[in-house]
Amino acid sequence: MRGIWAIARHTLSHCLRMKIAGAFVLMLLAILAVLPMILQGDGTLAGRIRTLLAYGMGVTGLLLSVVTLLLSVGVITSDVRAKAIFTVATKPLSRWKYVIGRWLGVVVFVGILLVTSAVTIYAFAQHLRTGEALNPSDRRAVETEVFTARRQVRPQPIDIDTLTERKRRQLQDEGRYQEAMKAFVAQTGGDEQKARSLLEEQIRSQVAGTAQSVGPGGVFLWQFNGIAVAGNKRTAKGQVTLVDEETASLRILADDELLGSLVFGGPVRVNGVDLRVTRLEKEFFEVQPSADDRAGGRLASLVSGAETDIVADPTIQLSYKAAASVNPTDKLLRSIWQLDNPATGFRYMELRSDPVATPATMTVSARLVDPNGRMDAQYVNLPDSQGKGTSVTILENDIAVLFRMGSFEGTFIRGTVMILLQLAFLAAVGVAAGSFLSFPVACLVGLATLPLSMAGGFLRESLRLNPESGPATDALTLVGAWIFRVVRVGLPDFAQTSPVDSLINGMNISWEYLAQAALLTGVIRTLAILVIACLIFQRRELARVQV
Amino acid sequence: MADDVQGVVVARNLTKVFRDFWLREKVTAVAGLDLDIRAGEVFGLLGPNGSGKSTTIKMILGLLYPTRGRVAVFGRLPTDVRIKADIGFLPEESYLYPFLDARETLDFYGRLFRQPRRQRRRRVDMLLDMVGLGSVAYRRVGEYSKGMQRRIGLAQALINDPQLLILDEPTSGMDPIGTRQFKDLIRTLAMRGKTVILSSHLLADVEDVCDRICILYGGRQRALGRMDELLSKEDFTQITTERLDEPSLESLRRVLAASGRELLQVSAPRDKLESLFLRIVQEAQEQRLSTGGAVSGGVIAEFLRPDRDQTHNVLAGLVSVAEAKAPTDTQEVASSQAAAAQRKTEVLRDLVEPEKTTSALQPQGDHKDASPTKQPDRGLLDELLGGPKNNPEKS
Numbered sequence: 029m030r031g032i033w034a035i036a037r038h039t040l041s042h043c044l045r046m047k048i049a050g051a052f053v054l055m056l057l058a059i060l061a062v063l064p065m066i067l068q069g070d071g072t073l074a075g076r077i078r079t080l081l082a083y084g085m086g087v088t089g090l091l092l093s094v095v096t097l098l099l100s101v102g103v104i105t106s107d108v109r110a111k112a113i114f115t116v117a118t119k120p121l122s123r124w125k126y127v128i129g130r131w132l133g134v135v136v137f138v139g140i141l142l143v144t145s146a147v148t149i150y151a152f153a154q155h156l157r158t159g160e161a162l163n164p165s166d167r168r169a170v171e172t173e174v175f176t177a178r179r180q181v182r183p184q185p186i187d188i189d190t191l192t193e194r195k196r197r198q199l200q201d202e203g204r205y206q207e208a209m210k211a212f213v214a215q216t217g218g219d220e221q222k223a224r225s226l227l228e229e230q231i232r233s234q235v236a237g238t239a240q241s242v243g244p245g246g247v248f249l250w251q252f253n254g255i256a257v258a259g260n261k262r263t264a265k266g267q268v269t270l271v272d273e274e275t276a277s278l279r280i281l282a283d284d285e286l287l288g289s290l291v292f293g294g295p296v297r298v299n300g301v302d303l304r305v306t307r308l309e310k311e312f313f314e315v316q317p318s319a320d321d322r323a324g325g326r327l328a329s330l331v332s333g334a335e336t337d338i339v340a341d342p343t344i345q346l347s348y349k350a351a352a353s354v355n356p357t358d359k360l361l362r363s364i365w366q367l368d369n370p371a372t373g374f375r376y377m378e379l380r381s382d383p384v385a386t387p388a389t390m391t392v393s394a395r396l397v398d399p400n401g402r403m404d405a406q407y408v409n410l411p412d413s414q415g416k417g418t419s420v421t422i423l424e425n426d427i428a429v430l431f432r433m434g435s436f437e438g439t440f441i442r443g444t445v446m447i448l449l450q451l452a453f454l455a456a457v458g459v460a461a462g463s464f465l466s467f468p469v470a471c472l473v474g475l476a477t478l479p480l481s482m483a484g485g486f487l488r489e490s491l492r493l494n495p496e497s498g499p500a501t502d503a504l505t506l507v508g509a510w511i512f513r514v515v516r517v518g519l520p521d522f523a524q525t526s527p528v529d530s531l532i533n534g535m536n537i538s539w540e541y542l543a544q545a546a547l548l549t550g551v552i553r554t555l556a557i558l559v560i561a562c563l564i565f566q567r568r569e570l571a572r573v574q575v
Numbered sequence: 576m577a578d579d580v581q582g583v584v585v586a587r588n589l590t591k592v593f594r595d596f597w598l599r600e601k602v603t604a605v606a607g608l609d610l611d612i613r614a615g616e617v618f619g620l621l622g623p624n625g626s627g628k629s630t631t632i633k634m635i636l637g638l639l640y641p642t643r644g645r646v647a648v649f650g651r652l653p654t655d656v657r658i659k660a661d662i663g664f665l666p667e668e669s670y671l672y673p674f675l676d677a678r679e680t681l682d683f684y685g686r687l688f689r690q691p692r693r694q695r696r697r698r699v700d701m702l703l704d705m706v707g708l709g710s711v712a713y714r715r716v717g718e719y720s721k722g723m724q725r726r727i728g729l730a731q732a733l734i735n736d737p738q739l740l741i742l743d744e745p746t747s748g749m750d751p752i753g754t755r756q757f758k759d760l761i762r763t764l765a766m767r768g769k770t771v772i773l774s775s776h777l778l779a780d781v782e783d784v785c786d787r788i789c790i791l792y793g794g795r796q797r798a799l800g801r802m803d804e805l806l807s808k809e810d811f812t813q814i815t816t817e818r819l820d821e822p823s824l825e826s827l828r829r830v831l832a833a834s835g836r837e838l839l840q841v842s843a844p845r846d847k848l849e850s851l852f853l854r855i856v857q858e859a860q861e862q863r864l865s866t867g868g869a870v871s872g873g874v875i876a877e878f879l880r881p882d883r884d885q886t887h888n889v890l891a892g893l894v895s896v897a898e899a900k901a902p903t904d905t906q907e908v909a910s911s912q913a914a915a916a917q918r919k920t921e922v923l924r925d926l927v928e929p930e931k932t933t934s935a936l937q938p939q940g941d942h943k944d945a946s947p948t949k950q951p952d953r954g955l956l957d958e959l960l961g962g963p964k965n966n967p968e969k970s
Contacts, residue, residue, distance in 0.1 A: 030686070030689050031686075031687060031689070034683065034686035034687055035687075037686075038672075038683050041674070041675070041679075042672070042674060045674045046674075110670060111666065111668070111670040112670045112671065112672055113670075114636075114638060114664070114666045114670050115664065115666065115670055115671070115684070115728075115731060116687065117636075117637070117638060118636050118637075118638070118659060118662060118664040119659055119684065119687040119688065120656050120657070120659040120660040120687065120688060120689075121656065121659075121687050122656050569638065569639050569640055570638045570639075571633045571638040571639050
């Protein structure tokens with residue numbers, strides 16, 4: 029290990045003196061300073077912070093990827109070109125240790141740059157967090173949708189297979205299936221197998237679309253499993269300080285600890301009544317009980333100066349996006365949400381108006397989740413203000429229950445480690461290319477890896493080289509498919525494993541996910557490439573015959 | 576190969592063929608070379624440009640692989656990492672890292688030998704002093720002159736106190752002082768039983784330090800043997816004495832003619848430019864004139880010197896060799912010219928008093944075992960100088 033570390037130290041020293049570190053930090057600071065000013069996102073504070081995180085981490089990842097490739101390619105090729113390798117290879121140091129040492133040195137160097145960058149971005153984000161939010165909803169989004177680490181569960185998937193089978197039988201009974209087959213056979217030039225495949229696909233697609241849409245007055249039903257509620261219930265005493273009859277709101281003074289566990293728009297129990305926080309300040313919060321509760325219910329005794337029991341439950345969030353087949357005139361979709369705890373029967377209902385095709389989030393009490401982590405949700409599609417209705421579509425991937433799993437800081441650190449794993453992989457590619465190619469050629473190979481890793485999925489779609497789409501028909505496609513297969517196995521999909529989306533959406537990056545990425549990218553792929561690099565370098569002649 | 580290995584470096588039928596991209600044979604850099612380099616000898620590889628010297632060295636070091644034949648170093652393949660702990664290598668140019676300073680450079684190479692920090696620091700200090708770069712140790716190597724880079728290159732080759740030192744064109748770019756010190760160092764290392772392989776164009780350097788040489792041409796071995804065997808001219812005798820006037824020369828001619836020989840050349844010996852240069856620089860250094868470059872240094876690092884008991888022998892050996900060399904030695908330049916004149920007088924007295932033996936009759940040479948293989952024709956000398964004709968114990 030001492031030999032490896034000696035080479036790694038030397039590489040680090042080399043990189044630090046190349047002034048690339050200073051240039052990078054200056055560039056990053058300039059970008060981070062300018063970005064929040066020129067990119068306001070949607071104008072909200074949450075949007076600005078998301079923009080900072082997305083562009084900051086994105087730019088950092090991209091810049092460091094290029095820096096990593098250039099450095100890792102250069103560390104070995106420059107030694108061979110300048111013949112400094114003569115004095116190193118004649119020392120008692122195995123060549124594989126030299127290769128690993130060079131790789132390690134580059135990884136440590138870019139790791140330092142990455143940490144510098146991440147700390148800077150984090151500091152900028154925290155600085156923005158202290159800024160003024162556009163409205164309470166904006167503040168709530170900042171705290172509960174950005175500076176958090178949530179996990180999401182999707183509803184139980186629709187049983188498309190059964191529905192498709194049912195639809196097929198129906199069509200066959202009606203004789204329409206046979207008619208459609210004839211049309212498809214004619215379209216495919218007599219290839220019955222292909223025609224059947226196309227027809228089945230179409231039925232399946234139609235069934236999936238229908239299952240995820242409801243007409244006016246229709247109802248969606250979802251069942252969620254695996255919801256893990258974090259945090260404990262908080263109970264405290266509060267004092268009613270203001271009763272506003274005009275707005276029918278109560279202002280309640282409470283201690284910091286309780287106020288810290290409430291969220292704007294989130295649930296709170298006052299005197300045993302489930303209410304929603306309509307205003308949240310440093311020293312008090314406000315609720316708007318219904319007239320029934322105020323008139324004769326459990327809140328009737330609450331007058332100014334009265335003391336009351338307050339319970340703040342842990343919360344979960346329901347996130348969804350509804351699309352309309354025809355846009356309502358006011359572009360708002362009206363709905364009733366009904367959430368049920370299947371074990372206790374505890375129910376929560378809310379009337380909502382959401383902009384069309386815009387992500388919406390409801391924060392609700394975690395009491396809706398039973399001890400097995402289950403919750404039922406129901407969506408009723410209401411007609412608009414003029415009594416007209418439209419068909420509403422909520423795709424399976426557009427609805428989820430989110431619950432807090434950890435801290436933003438933990439996710440930020442794990443996300444940074446994931447970027448480091450990507451950089452370590454790229455460093456291995458660069459070192460491998462530099463172990464037998466000249467600098468320009470190795471650079472070309474290394475830089476070609478970057479778009480393939482970052483946009484592998486997109487390229488696969490655009491090149492129509494999806495290996496699952498069936499056998500290739502011509503030689504070129506066949507060769508392309510094979511190349512892509514090799515690339516897909518050898519290269520990690522950075523787009524899929526990028527932590528940026530998780531960070532800006534306040535989603536948790538779990539240790540398990542990190543370990544999986546570390547195993548696939550960091551251990552298997554990186555190690556395999558390093559082994560190849562070591563084998564090549566072990567066997568190559570390091571000098572040239574000069575006669 | 577280990578079973579037939581006797582020497583430090585053994586090569587059999589060593590051949591290197593350079594092929595082009597299409598694997599067509601382009602040029603044969605080394606062809607069928609056999610070498611047996613023994614422990615403790617200073618071995619010279621000579622040859623014109625492109626004769627295969629560097630290629631041979633690179634095969635010995637495992638930087639190139641033989642096309643045919645085989646080479647073993649310390650009985651193992653050159654690619655074996657274990658042997659490299661005992662090898663020091665100075666390439667034909669000092670391929671160093673320009674962004675490191677001299678101290679960092681040596682520290683880096685010391686780390687590759689897994690030397691403990693304390694030992695590494697001590698050796699770095701001693702080597703920097705030895706190569707005269709102690710005062711510029713914190714300057715980047717990239718800012719050094721070529722000669723200074725050679726010095727630091729030499730220091731890195733010695734950081735591990737190697738058993739086998741391979742030097743490719745070691746004195747190229749070095750000033751005469753550095754060259755002189757370098758040659759002294761090789762002698763010292765050889766006395767400690769180290770093996771040195773030296774490749775050089777500078778024949779004088781090779782002649783001064785090597786025990787055996789191999790001359791290559793076109794990748795093939797053209798001559799191999801001991802230096803004195805290859806260089807001695809058995810048919811000639813050379814006498815050096817005080818300036819002779821014409822009558823004395825005439826009487827010499829007569830004596831030679833009487834024995835059927837002819838006086839072929841009469842000339843006044845000239846001082847060597849090297850000696851003149853060394854003298855001037857030494858005077859400047861004694862006056863402490865400032866310089867941004869290397870200073871003389873020259874104190875061989877302690878860890879490279881023989882041990883205490885051996886030191887006296889080595890020094891004695893060095894002194895005796897130096898004295899035998901007359902005006903070309905550094906130490907002699909440092910001494911007064913009177914001492915040189917005194918020695919010259921003694922030599923002459925020995926010549927005119929043939930009953931006394933003299934080392935001045937021995938061939939001038941530096942290396943430790945440069946004992947004369949060719950003795951002067953005592954009979955003729957005795958006849959020339961009027962001494963007894965048979966005095967074998969004084970020959």
